[in-house]
Each structure stands twice: as structure tokens, then as C-alpha cells.
Amino acid sequence: MAAPEQKRMIFRHIDEPGYTNDLACYQRNGGYEVMRKAFQRKPEELIDEVKKSGLRGRGGAGFSCGLKFSLVDRKSGKPIYLVVNADESEPGTFKDRYIIHKDPHQLIEGIMIACFANKVERTFIYIRGEFPDGAKILEKAIAEARAAGFCGPNTLGSGYGCEIYVHRGAGAYICGEETGLIESLEGKRPYPRIKPPYYPAVLGLYQCPTIVNNVETLCHVKHIADMGGEAYAKIGTPNNTGTRILCVSGHVQRPGYYEFEVGKVTMGQLLNEVCGGPLPGRTFKAVIPGGSSAKVLRFGERFKGKRKAGAEMVEYDWGVEDIPMDFDSLAMIGSMGGSGGVIVMDDSVSMVEALGNINAFYSHESCGQCTPCREGSLWMKKITARMVHGEARPEDGALLKSVADQIAGRTICAFGEACAWPTQSFIAKFGDEFKGYGAGKAQRPQGAAELV
Amino acid sequence: MTLSEDTLRRIDEVITHYPVKRSAALPLLHLVQEEKGFIAPEAVAWIAQKLGLEPINIHELVTFYPMFRQKPIGRRHIKVCRTLSCAIMGGYRTCAEFQRQFGTELGAVSPDGEVTVEFVECLASCGTAPVVMIDDELHEKVGPEKARELSERIKAEAKR
Ligand SMILES: Cc1cc2nc3c(=O)[nH]c(=O)nc-3n(C[C@H](O)[C@H](O)[C@H](O)COP(=O)(O)O)c2cc1C
Ligand code: SF4
Ligand code: FES
Numbered sequence: 001m002a003a004p005e006q007k008r009m010i011f012r013h014i015d016e017p018g019y020t021n022d023l024a025c026y027q028r029n030g031g032y033e034v035m036r037k038a039f040q041r042k043p044e045e046l047i048d049e050v051k052k053s054g055l056r057g058r059g060g061a062g063f064s065c066g067l068k069f070s071l072v073d074r075k076s077g078k079p080i081y082l083v084v085n086a087d088e089s090e091p092g093t094f095k096d097r098y099i100i101h102k103d104p105h106q107l108i109e110g111i112m113i114a115c116f117a118n119k120v121e122r123t124f125i126y127i128r129g130e131f132p133d134g135a136k137i138l139e140k141a142i143a144e145a146r147a148a149g150f151c152g153p154n155t156l157g158s159g160y161g162c163e164i165y166v167h168r169g170a171g172a173y174i175c176g177e178e179t180g181l182i183e184s185l186e187g188k189r190p191y192p193r194i195k196p197p198y199y200p201a202v203l204g205l206y207q208c209p210t211i212v213n214n215v216e217t218l219c220h221v222k223h224i225a226d227m228g229g230e231a232y233a234k235i236g237t238p239n240n241t242g243t244r245i246l247c248v249s250g251h252v253q254r255p256g257y258y259e260f261e262v263g264k265v266t267m268g269q270l271l272n273e274v275c276g277g278p279l280p281g282r283t284f285k286a287v288i289p290g291g292s293s294a295k296v297l298r299f300g301e302r303f304k305g306k307r308k309a310g311a312e313m314v315e316y317d318w319g320v321e322d323i324p325m326d327f328d329s330l331a332m333i334g335s336m337g338g339s340g341g342v343i344v345m346d347d348s349v350s351m352v353e354a355l356g357n358i359n360a361f362y363s364h365e366s367c368g369q370c371t372p373c374r375e376g377s378l379w380m381k382k383i384t385a386r387m388v389h390g391e392a393r394p395e396d397g398a399l400l401k402s403v404a405d406q407i408a409g410r411t412i413c414a415f416g417e418a419c420a421w422p423t424q425s426f427i428a429k430f431g432d433e434f435k436g437y438g439a440g441k442a443q444r445p446q447g448a449a450e451l452v
Numbered sequence: 453m454t455l456s457e458d459t460l461r462r463i464d465e466v467i468t469h470y471p472v473k474r475s476a477a478l479p480l481l482h483l484v485q486e487e488k489g490f491i492a493p494e495a496v497a498w499i500a501q502k503l504g505l506e507p508i509n510i511h512e513l514v515t516f517y518p519m520f521r522q523k524p525i526g527r528r529h530i531k532v533c534r535t536l537s538c539a540i541m542g543g544y545r546t547c548a549e550f551q552r553q554f555g556t557e558l559g560a561v562s563p564d565g566e567v568t569v570e571f572v573e574c575l576a577s578c579g580t581a582p583v584v585m586i587d588d589e590l591h592e593k594v595g596p597e598k599a600r601e602l603s604e605r606i607k608a609e610a611k612r
Contacts, residue, residue: 091535091574122471129482129519130575132588165469170478170517173573187477187503189516206472249537249578256579292536292574341578343537357536361573450544451536 003269004260007235009243010219011259014102021137023144026105032150034226038113039158046117050221052229054241058095059085059176059214060291060339061414062327065221066229068211069118071201078208082120083185083200084111085214086127086134087169087176090291091361092341095245095257096215100127100134104141108164110218112151113225115162118211122163126181129170138166173365177413178212180367191369192413216245237263238310240326244337248275250344251282263329267297268321271344282346286430287320289330290338292358293418295425297323303333335425348448351430352392352437355400355422356384356452362419370411376403377419387437388452397434401427453494459487463502473503477513481520490521518572525568526561528606531585532594534571537578542595546582547571549596553603566610 013019013029026032038046051066072080084107088096099107107125115123127135142164146152153161172190174180179198180190182205197203204210220242224232233241240262249255253276260270271277271284278284284299303318307329323329327337345354363381368374380403387396404423407416427434455463466479480499485491491514500507514520532538532547547558550569556562559570577583580592584599591602 088576089574092537092578094576094578097576128576129517130572130585133590163469167469167475168478168482170481170513171519171572172517184478185475186472187474187509187513189512247579249581250540255581343578345540349540354536354540357534357539361535364573449540449542451539 001269003273004264006259006274007243007261008259009223009235010099010106010216010245011257014098014257019102021102021104021141023105023141023148026103031105032109032145032148034222035109035112035116035150036156038225039116039156039160043117043119046113046225049224049229050117053220053224053232054229054239055217055220055224055232056240056327057214058216058220058244058340060090060293062337065213065217068201068213069114071199072118072211073202073209074119076202076209079122080118080120081205081208081210082111082115082118082123083178083181083205083210083212084123084125084218085176085178085181085212086125086131087173087181088131088215089128089173089176090293090339090341091358092247092249092288092291092343093339094247094249095340097131097134098257099215099219100131101137104138105145106219106222107138107215108141108145108151110220110222111164112155112162114211114213114218114221116155116158116160119160120162120211122165124165124167124185124205126167126169126175126185128175129168132168135166135168142166172367173361174367174413174415177415180413181212182210189367191367192415194412236261237324237326239328244325244340246270246325246340246342248342248344251279251284251346251348252344253277253279260325263324263326265325266321267323267325267342268319270325270342272321275344278346282348284344285347285349286345286351286354288341288343288422289323289325290336291341292343292361293336293421294330294338295335295421296429297333297335298429301429305332307332348445350437350444350448350451351426351433352384352387353451355426356381356388358422359384359419360452362415362422366415366419370416372407372410373416373419376407379403380419380423385452387434392438392441394435394438396437397427397431400434453488453492453498455484455487459483467503474505474509476503477505477510478517481510481513481517485520490524492522524561526566527610528567529585529587530567530569531572531575532569533573533575533577533581533583535574535578537574538582541581543582545596546584546594546599549599550584550603553600553607564610566606 055065056062169175175190179193184190200210244262330337359381363377366377404420408420467476496510554562584594
């Protein structure tokens with residue numbers, strides 16, 4: 001079946017010739033009109049629209065955005081904060097970068113609608129330190145919007161006002177985890193907080209109720225306010241509504257960003273048609289579907305079971321190419337949609353070396369609070385590095401797995417899972433390659449890219 | 453420690469963004485590093501005093517966050533992405549080429565004082581791998597050839 005057309009909602013103007021990131025251009029394209037209308041409505045109605053839309057967070061966990069808005073503690077009398085997660089640090093993910101650099105006012109409009117709906121008067125955009133230009137672009141856009149009355153005191157003459165500030169991180173992946181982000185924003189080391197009791201909705205920034213949302217998620221809020229929750233929910237597939245930006249990197253002919261209705265495109269259509277298939281003379285070997293923390297999929301494996309289709313249960317028997325790119329399908333086959341980062345590896349890649357590369361990342365980025373994560377991620381890195389640069393033993397796969405198995409579920413934050421899942425899934429799916437790596441090392445093709 | 457008028461003005465402005473002063477720690481570290489090139493012990497003490505904190509509260513940030521450094525680096529900072537999507541597209545070769553061009557080790561100042569070459573983790577531009585950041589500027593699809601060109605450019609600028 002041919003791949004569906006892209007539906008560019010968030011990325012509508014991203015590659016449009018002549019489209020610039022200033023206020024005038026945004027307004028020529030209807031910018032801030034949705035916000036004007038939204039400000040005529042009751043905040044509760046807007047939250048209702050988001051609930052009806054079925055929007056799920058685009059930052060990684062896929063949590064219901066409407067539910068998040070309704071969980072906020074509104075009785076405490078403390079100020080409510082919105083924090084925009086622009087840390088974009090999950091390897092394989094590069095969508096927020098383009099929103100921030102090329103269409104910052106879309107984000108600001110989304111933020112202001114979410115703030116108005118939740119009665120937030122101060123909001124911070126936490127942007128990763130490695131986006132210095134992005135931070136400047138956002139600051140300029142905020143200044144423009146403020147001068148035009150789209151944020152700041154008495155926004156749009158409504159009597160309500162909200163300030164937006166840009167806060168730069170400084171190169172630590174764990175600042176993407178929402179409670180680590182909050183600690184970082186408080187001027188501390190980004191040590192994630194334990195939940196319970198530190199649910200951001202109740203005890204977030206400065207121990208006040210806090211909403212943390214991803215950049216893309218907040219852009220969707222603008223479109224929901226525009227078309228209404230019900231109309232939005234008709235885009236995509238049930239429980240996986242709207243569009244989603246998929247970032248494809250690695251061994252395909254046309255890597256890049258593609259926006260589709262959620263669940264309407266399959267992995268095979270995405271990689272073979274949209275991205276032009278493997279590089280000349282190569283075949284696909286493995287794909288990580290939702291950022292480097294997601295469990296790897298092996299081309300050739302099959303996924304069987306029963307799934308819900310409307311009211312009925314139907315059998316499914318899928319290859320990797322048949323998987324619809326939505327939250328529920330990817331979770332059902334044992335991986336996740338995560339952050340939308342699709343990393344493709346062809347038959348030139350050694351899975352031992354790829355895992356060695358991933359393990360080095362997690363070992364570098366563990367915040368170090370929890371012993372299983374701090375030590376385990378380091379051991380996994382050392383074992384895979386030794387396999388690549390020193391002696392590789394047939395039993396190393398089992399050793400790696402035993403380390404990974406002792407991390408997940410025993411840590412303060414989900415980084416524990418994020419660093420264990422790659423090892424667990426690589427060993428489960430490519431166990432033979434780990435067993436035979438030592439013996440076959442001499443035959444590794446000359447000129448293959450070094451990874452560790 | 454002396455800072456320029458402009459930096460001092462920006463420091464005072466940014467502190468007003470937060471209901472709690474301590475939140476301004478990272479912004480102040482960025483501003484000071486932008487002017488001084490690195491964070492010296494007296495900068496740690498200065499920032500701590502400015503925010504009503506103990507020096508350790510600032511020092512522990514400098515040692516945790518990868519972007520802050522305690523020593524000077526070369527005139528230009530070359531950061532090559534090391535993470536998976538860039539690595540499988542040849543990022544290690546790109547890094548080796550920069551090192552060869554300037555005859556330098558990872559993380560060290562090159563003998564001519566021009567550059568510091570470093571590996572960094574995913575720069576969120578994986579679709580145009582391999583990527584490199586030189587100071588604040590992102591360069592996409594940097595294979596060995598482009599690494600040579602960029603190096604030539606840096607060397608030419610150094611002569612002026
Ligand atoms: C280790 C780790 C890293 C994360 N990194 C990011 C990130 O870079 N950007 C992001 O938006 N969410 C990230 N998240 C998810 C956030 O914790 C949080 O769920 C998200 O920002 C919520 O926003 P959403 O509901 O709009 O997706 C990360 C989570 C973990 C556990
Ligand atoms: S799981 Fe890892 S990253 Fe998360 S808090 Fe514990 S040590 Fe830090
Ligand atoms: S892996 Fe290099 S930019 Fe993401």
C-alpha cells in the first residue's frame with residue numbers, strides 16, 4: 001500500500017520559501033488569531049477542548065495532555081507554573097529544533113493559550129544549552145510578542161497577563177526528565193525527584209503546582225484551540241490522535257522530519273517510500289523507533305497477538321514494516337513511540353558496536369543519584385567497550401543482560417529504564433551476534449564506521 | 453573579578469526573571485563564561501555572593517554540567533557529535549580529521565592555541581549527521597572533506 005500524504009500541521013511553514021521567524025510573517029499567516037479567539041472563552045472550556053482532543057505528550061511518555069492540565073492542584077493558593085521542555089536531548093530526536101528556529105511564534109501562541117487556560121502567570125522555556133541561536137531567536141520572538149501585547153502584563157487587554165522567560169540548560173541530558181529539569185531551573189544539580197510525593201502537578205517548581213510540556217505538545221494545543229477538541233480527535237487514529245513529527249536518521253536515502261497523522265503510516269512506508277529505502281547495496285538490519293531509549297526492532301522478526309480494532313479483537317501478525325507508527329502499536333509490540341526519533345541501522349552496523357555507542361551515552365549522562373543506574377550504566381559501557389577494543393567473550397551478552405536487569409525498576413527516575421532497555425533488547429534480538437562477536441571480529445569489514 | 457558593564461547589566465536583568473534568586477545560577481554561569489572563557493574559582497565565589505549562596509552551590513554546578521569549564525580552551529571550540537546517528541554516518545572519522553588538522557588530542561588546546569576539539573553527545577540534528585558545532589554555529593553533514601575545509605577556514609582566520 002502506498003504511503004499516505006504527510007499532514008503538515010505543526011510543520012506547515014517549516015520549509016516554505018520566504019517564511020521567516022519574525023512576528024510580521026507569522027501574523028501575515030494568521031498568527032495569534034487563534035489566541036485572540038481563545039482569550040474570549042472561559043479557561044475551563046479550553047481545558048475541556050484539550051481533553052476532548054485526546055492529545056498525548058510528544059516529549060516521550062505519551063501522557064494525556066488534558067489529564068495533565070486537570071491534575072494541577074488549583075486549591076493550594078500557590079502560583080501555577082508552566083515549564084516548556086525544550087531540552088530536546090533524546091538521541092535521534094530533532095523536531096523541537098525546527099519549531100524553535102523557524103516558527104517560534106507558533107510555540108509562543110501555544111504556550112499563551114495553555115497558560116491562559118491554566119491561569120499561569122509566569123512560564124519558563126527550558127532550552128538545551130546547545131541551542132544558543134534558538135535561545136536568542138526565542139528571546140527576540142518573545143520581545144516582539146510582548147511589544148504587540150501577545151504576552152506580558154494585560155495580554156490582549158484581557159486583564160490577564162503572563163511573562164515568558166527563556167532559561168538555558170548547560171549540556172546535561174537528564175535535564176529533559178521533568179523533575180530533573182525543575183531542579184535545574186531552581187539553580188541546582190538536575191537530580192530527578194522521587195515520585196511520590198514530588199509530582200509536578202502538586203509539588204513542582206518552587207514546590208508549586210507545575211505543568212511540564214514538550215514544545216511540540218504545546219504547538220498542538222494551539223491547533224486544538226483553533227479547530228476544537230472533537231475535530232482534532234478525528235485526525236489520526238483512536239487514542240492516538242492528531243499528527244506527529246517523525247524524525248528519521250541513520251541509514252536511509254532521505255533522512256529528515258516527516259509529519260503524519262498518528263498511526264496512519266507504517267514503519268515500512270516511512271522507511272521505504274518516504275525515506276527512499278536503504279542506501280545502495282545495503283539492507284535494513286535494525287531500527288530504534290522512538291529515541292535511543294526505545295527497544296530496538298530487528299528486521300525479519302514478527303509480532304503476533306490480538307489487538308483491539310474498534311469494538312472487536314482481531315489477530316495481528318506483523319513484520320517490522322507493518323507496524324503503524326503510533327503510541328499504542330509500538331507499545332504493544334514491546335517498544336515505544338517515545339520522542340518520535342527513528343534511528344535506522346543497515347547491515348554494515350555491528351550491533352555490539354552500536355550498543356557500545358549507546359551505552360557510552362547513558363553512562364555519561366546518568367546523574368549518579370541511584371547506585372544501580374550510576375554503576376550499571378558504567379559497567380555496561382565498560383563491557384561493550386572491552387568487547388570492541390579488547391577481548392570479547394561468548395558469555396558477555398549474558399553478563400550485560402544481568403546488569404541491565406538489575407537497573408530497571410530500581411531507580412528514582414525513568415532513566416533507569418532508558419539505559420537498561422537498549423541492552424536488554426539488543427541482547428534479546430541479536431544475542432547470536434554478541435556470542436560470535438569475538439570470533440568474527442577479524443572479519444569486520446574494513447572501512448565500517450567506528451562507533452565506540 | 454571584573455566584568456564588563458554590559459555583562460553586569462545583563463546579570464542584574466536576568467535575576468529579575470525568577471521569584472527565587474538561586475534560579476539565576478545557570479544564566480550567570482553562562483554570562484560569566486561568555487565573557488571570561490571559563491569559570492575560575494573567583495568567578496564561583498563572585499556568583500555565589502551575588503546570589504546569596506555558598507561557593508559550593510555554584511562549584512557543584514560547574515562540575516556537573518558539561519558546558520561549563522574550569523580551564524581556558526582554544527580560540528575556537530570544535531564539538532563533534534559522538535552519539536549513534538552521527539557515529540554510524542562517520543562522526544568518528546570527522547573528529548579524527550579535525551584532530552589531525554590541528555595535531556591535537558581530544559579535550560586539549562591545540563599546540564597553536566587555535567582550537568579545542570571535543571566529542572559531545574547528540575546535538576539534536578541527527579537527520580543531517582554527522583554534525584559539528586564550532587562555537588555557537590552548527591555545521592551539518594560534516595564528513596572528512598568538509599572538516600578539512602572548516603579547518604582551513606579557521607587557520608586562515610587565525611593568520612589575520
Ligand atoms: C531521561 C529522560 C529524558 C527526557 N528528555 C526529554 C526531552 O529532552 N524533552 C522532552 O520534551 N521530554 C523529555 N522527557 C520526558 C519528560 O520527563 C516529560 O515527560 C515531558 O516533558 C512531558 O511533556 P509532554 O507530556 O508534553 O510530552 C525525558 C524523560 C526522561 C525520563
Ligand atoms: S535513574 Fe539514573 S538518572 Fe535517574 S535519578 Fe537515578 S541515577 Fe539519576
Ligand atoms: S546523534 Fe548527532 S545530532 Fe543526534
